[in-house]
Amino acid sequence: MKKPFIFILLLSLSLVIVSVIGSLVFYGDSGTTTVKNKITKKITKDTTYEKVDEESPTINVYKVSENKIEKMDIEEYLYGVLSSEMPSTFDVEALKAQAISARTYVMYKMENNIRSGHKNATVCTNSAHCQAYTSYEGLKKVKGEGWTKSDYVKVKKAVDDTKGQIITYDNKAILPLYFSTSSGKTENSKDVFSTQYPYLVSVNSPYEEQSPKYSTTYSIKKSKFIKYIKNIYPHINISLDELDKQVSVVNRTEGGCVKTVEVGNVKISGTDMRKILNLNSANFTINYNNDEMNFTVKGYGHGVGMSQWGAEGMAKKGYKYYDILFHYFKGSDIKDMY
Structure with missing residues (x-):
């Protein structure tokens, strides 16, 4: 060979070009793409979890406001x-993720025979106890007939397109907790509810800045704060003049929420402080301004499981409903029940 150096150089360049083109082709169609803040998106073509076509079950729903139990098709219940x-107004992929979470909640109740407070019904319509629910007629009355002809169709389709699908872990329905808005990370279930579920662990949730509850401020007079605290802890030792030195955050959870706050001679959990002051979340910082205490609060809700605004943010970035669910419920799978 007359010019071995030139040949080797050209061969090396050819291999590099082939490698780059191969990578672009391969990762453009499948594989794993990592985006900012450690959310990983699996790009899978034609992924479908709709594998069974059977009739949906009927469940008993306790309507709290009417004090009666009504039999409903589970899918029609999910519309409400x-x-x-x-x-x-949320993206359809976020709505699908929410629909599956809501369906899973019902199945979790059924599998574990949890019926307390329901008068033997499967679920109730009290959002503080189960899930919020509004009938079609109620929605028409509250939102207007125009809404039922437009947005309700969108909601119904999100439920219909995921018919029978639930989230599972070890082939069992999970406890699919969800909430409005995180502060950039979700919480470990043990830090909020004292019980650790393997699929309810802290994960990044970066696409939530558009939420109206992403960051809020709560102000309270120092004297009123002391009154609220003493109503719960009558023997606490705090004073108006020294309050800024007597209240301090001791530690935080992995998700960023206040784990413990020291108030005088008493240690209070961040969750309890949230309840006492009716804060949007337990992720807060405290500043003082003359006779006021100012709480800067991040997020809205308990912070465990799927963030709804996080799901919306992921959907807007191109993630599918299964990407969203697998991100927020670690190690989970999707199973089509009917």
């Missing part, structure tokens, strides 16, 4: 839940 639990 999804319309009440998530804004209909």
Whole structure:
């Protein structure tokens, strides 16, 4: 060979070009792409979890306001839940993720025979106890007939397109907790509810800045704060003049929420402080301004499981409903029940 150096150089360049082109072709169609803040998106073509086509079951729903139990097709029940639990303006992939979470909640109750407070019904319509629910007639009355002809169709389709699908872990329905807005990370279930579930662990949730509850401020007079605290802890030792030195955050959870706050001679959990002051979340910082205490609060809700505004943010970035669910419920799978 007359010019071995030139040949080797050209061969090396050819291999590099082939490698680059191969990478672009391969990762453009499948594989794993990592985006900012450690959310990983699996790009899978034609992924479908709709594998069974059977009749949906009927469940007993305790309507709290009417004090009666009504038999409903579970999918029709979910129309009223999804319309009440998530804004209909959200992306359809976020709505699908919410629909599956709501369906899973019902199945979790059924599998574990949890019926307390329901008068033997499967679920109730009290959002503080189960999930929010509004009937079709109620939605028409509250949101207007125009909404039922437009947005309700969108909500219904999100439920219909995921018919029978639930989230599982070890082939069992999970406890699919969800909430409005995180502060950039979700919480470990043990830090909020004292019980650790393997699929309810802290994960990044970066796409939530558009939420109206992403960051809020709560102000309270120092004297009123002392009154609230003493109503719960009558023997606490705090004073108006020294309050800024007597209140301090001791530690935080992995998700960023206050784990413990020291108030005088008493240690109070961040969750309890949130309840006492009716804060949007337990992720807060405290500043003082003359006779006021100012709480800067991040997020809205308990912070465990799927963030609804996080789901919306992921959907807007191109993630599918299964990407969203697998991100927020670690190690989970999707199973088509009917």
